Amino acid sequence: MTVEESIAMTNTTTEPAEGEASASPLISVRDLSVSYDVARTGSKLLAIEGVDLDVREGEFVTVLGPSGCGKTTFMNVIAGLVKPSTGQVLVAGEPVTGPGPDRAVVFQDYALLPWRTVFDNVKFGLEMQKGLKGAGWRDRVQEAVDLVGLSGFENSYPRELSGGMQQRVGLARAIVAKPQILLMDEPLGAVDALTREVMREEIEKLIAATGKTVLFITHSIEEAILLGDRIVVFKSHPGAIKEVIETGLERPRSERSVQSDPRFLELRDHLWDALQGEATAAAVSK
Known part of the structure; x- marks a missing residue:
């Protein structure tokens, strides 16, 4: 399947593959928009607009886009840290x-x-x-470590840890x-490039071991491909989904193992x- 065939330009919801039982998405985003008040001008800044996306349980979705396109705002709405201006986010069928x-x-x-x-x-x-x-919390902490x-x-x-080790603490x-x-x-x-590659592979192993559903924001094209089951590409301001692409690469993946793969x-x-087109559009609009 070519990239063009795997892009979902207008339908960003997911359907079960042939033979799979129909199931509700774990995360469901519908017509999501977020705007902020700009105090110095008295106007509103539209950060993201009209976002629709479904994420299946156990799926690893990477979100890619130029700086300032609303990726972090999108994630913060799902986290419950930012309230939507319009639309809603459901997790397991319940509003966030x-x-x-x-x-x-x-x-x-x-x-x-x-x-600490x-x-x-x-x-x-x-x-x-x-x-x-309960008595088992120490074991829980040690297991995560x-x-x-x-x-x-x-x-x-x-202060005694490297950047990569500190990020492992955050993950634990x-x-x-x-x-x-x-x-x-x-x-x-x-983190530096070498640590980044090592951590990327370890995150993939960790997610494979735990079966977590992941929404992962990145500016790195290679990282989005190497980690994601699907890649959500955001447009520049205001943030909106440009396309959703099925990665279609077998796991496990590493940059060294897939860098010559035609699909990669x-x-x-x-x-x-x-992304070059979106970055150019963002620069022209400023």
């Missing part, structure tokens, strides 16, 4: 009215508590979501409460052209 234990956010800037050790930073995820209930490869660093402080803190959905906002944007090359070239 605020943050909840079914969703966890992994931020780009780590957002760790510097006075690795173990206590991960524990904070339980404190905020479900509380330290082990899952992200930080065994032996439980008593270390953030997100998964410790066992949410259904991980919302990841440029989580690898602050076709996707990369198509996405480059799409």
Whole structure:
């Protein structure tokens, strides 16, 4: 299947494959728009407009687009951190009215508590979501620490860790409460290229092991292809979905293993052209 054949230009909802039972999407976004008041001008800024998207349970969806196109706003609405101006978001059929234990956010800037050790930073995820209930919470925290490869660093402080290790702490803190959905906002944007590749492969393994549903925001075309089951491409301001593409690459994936795959090359070239057009449009409109 070519890229053109796999693009859903107008229908961004998902249908079950032939032979699969029909099931409601885990995340359903309908006619979503968000605008902000601009105090200095008294006007409104339209951040995203008319977004429709369904995400299946267990799916890994990457969101790609130029800076300022509303990707983070879109994710924050799903997280319950921003209220929509119009439209709605449903998770498991229920309207999103605020943050909840079914969703966890992994931020780009780590957002760790510097006075807490690795173990206590991960524990904070339980404190905020479900509380330290029962006798098994220590095992839960340790399991999350082990899952992200930080065994032996439980008593270390953030200042003693590399950027990649700090991001692992953030990931462990997100998964410790066992949410259904991980919302990841440029989580690898602050690490070097080599660490980024290693972390990308480890995130893929982690998601395969846990079966989480993931919405992953990135500026990297290669990252969007390597991680995503589908790639959602956002238009420039105001943010709206330009196209949705099925990746169609077998897992596991690494940059080294797929960089000569014709499908990877076709996707990369198509996405480059799409984003270059959006970046040009955004520059002209300023």
